[in-house]
Amino acid sequence: MPESHPASDRPIRWGILATGGIARKFAADLLLDGHLVAAVGSRSAESAAAFAREFGIARAHGSYADLVADPDVDIVYVASPHTFHEEHGALALEAGKHVLIEKPITVNAAQARRLAALAADRGLLLMEAMWTRYLPHVQRIREVIAAATIGTVTGFLANHSQNLTTDPAHRINALELGGGALLDLGIYPISFAAGLFGKPTTVQALGSLGATGADTHVSVVLQYDGGAIASTYSTSRSRGPNTAAILGTDGRIEMSSVWYAPSETRVFDGRNRLVETFDWAVAGRGMQFQAREAEQLIRSGRIESGILTPAACIDIMETLDEVRRQIGVRYPGAD
Numbered sequence: 001m002p003e004s005h006p007a008s009d010r011p012i013r014w015g016i017l018a019t020g021g022i023a024r025k026f027a028a029d030l031l032l033d034g035h036l037v038a039a040v041g042s043r044s045a046e047s048a049a050a051f052a053r054e055f056g057i058a059r060a061h062g063s064y065a066d067l068v069a070d071p072d073v074d075i076v077y078v079a080s081p082h083t084f085h086e087e088h089g090a091l092a093l094e095a096g097k098h099v100l101i102e103k104p105i106t107v108n109a110a111q112a113r114r115l116a117a118l119a120a121d122r123g124l125l126l127m128e129a130m131w132t133r134y135l136p137h138v139q140r141i142r143e144v145i146a147a148a149t150i151g152t153v154t155g156f157l158a159n160h161s162q163n164l165t166t167d168p169a170h171r172i173n174a175l176e177l178g179g180g181a182l183l184d185l186g187i188y189p190i191s192f193a194a195g196l197f198g199k200p201t202t203v204q205a206l207g208s209l210g211a212t213g214a215d216t217h218v219s220v221v222l223q224y225d226g227g228a229i230a231s232t233y234s235t236s237r238s239r240g241p242n243t244a245a246i247l248g249t250d251g252r253i254e255m256s257s258v259w260y261a262p263s264e265t266r267v268f269d270g271r272n273r274l275v276e277t278f279d280w281a282v283a284g285r286g287m288q289f290q291a292r293e294a295e296q297l298i299r300s301g302r303i304e305s306g307i308l309t310p311a312a313c314i315d316i317m318e319t320l321d322e323v324r325r326q327i328g329v330r331y332p333g334a335d
């Protein structure tokens with residue numbers, strides 16, 4: 001087994017678990033940003049081989065077990081559907097590998113707690129791939145807020161809505177794959193609100209369910225200690241404006257469409273004057289920033305990111321569990 005915290009003179013070696021839509025996008029960003037993708041694993045040897053060929057990856061494994069056992073992999077990126085995140089994350093951790101797991105980290109808080117305990121027990125990195133948190137404009141937003149440029153932050157308004165397929169078998173609609181607008185889309189503004197305010201004291205949600213029982217529309221209002229309120233809206237049935245605003249006592253920050261991806265951000269003072277605009281060009285989709293953070297943490301021997309800790313992920317999953325309870329979405333065997 002390789003040492004878990006390699007010295008800084010050799011590249012960190014990534015293993016990609018699953019060959020679906022987001023695995024392709026992340027692999028492209030990793031390569032664009034100069035990271036080393038050492039191996040890919042799929043349930044099918046053919047899919048693994050095709051993925052490896054397309055991205056120039058040295059080793060293709062026809063099972064996830066073989067991927068995590070690869071001695072030349074340091075960190076496994078888990079890109080399977082939500083309902084498999086705990087199982088596949090645990091598979092990698094048990095094999096001594098650090099993990100970056102697609103969002104949501106698991107389908108419920110109980111699973112997230114188990115995974116976090118396992119990672120802590122093994123002394124291995126556990127990160128959720130909530131890539132928005134690591135983007136340059138979001139890093140700058142944290143600095144602007146810390147400098148109190150907009151005073152005390154008291155509100156957050158955001159939406160994340162896409163016009164996605166109504167195919168009942170697609171994972172966005174399939175309950176057995178953790179389907180629904182909340183866990184695919186709504187998690188973005190809810191996670192962002194958690195980054196601003198922490199854990200809510202009150203959660204109130206309304207949702208509409210589609211034919212399969214997965215939520216197609218979900219609106220959530222969260223209240224925090226001190227009175228701050230976040231209001232979020234997501235649907236998988238219409239493309240939305242996908243903008244967000246952070247409101248403070250002395251100004252506001254407006255995040256342009258698409259706010260959770262690299263986008264233009266403007267800071268206004270309390271008299272509605274524009275005081276700062278940031279709009280950095282980002283190569284690719286922008287998923288590389290979470291990879292840079294993961295590599296830095298591994299090199300420095302740390303097992304969690306201060307930007308989004310496993311404990312914060314558990315809190316977010318608790319909020320999502322409560323939203324699901326209120327809107328009546330239950331996942332078979334994972335409630």
Ligand SMILES: NC(=O)c1ccc[n+]([C@@H]2O[C@H](COP(=O)([O-])OP(=O)(O)OC[C@H]3O[C@@H](n4cnc5c(N)ncnc54)[C@H](OP(=O)(O)O)[C@@H]3O)[C@@H](O)[C@H]2O)c1
Binds near residue numbers: 022043044081184
């Ligand atoms: N960060 C983002 O922007 C973003 C965007 C989209 C999705 N995601 C997240 O990424 C995860 C995967 O989403 P995706 O859109 O990539 O899904 P996808 O295109 O359906 O791919 C999922 C992959 O998971 C593997 N898999 C293992 N067991 C499976 C099963 N029972 N049914 C279907 N696939 C199975 C398959 O890979 P093999 O056949 O190779 O084993 C499949 O290609 C989700 O948790 C989602 O929330 C994140």
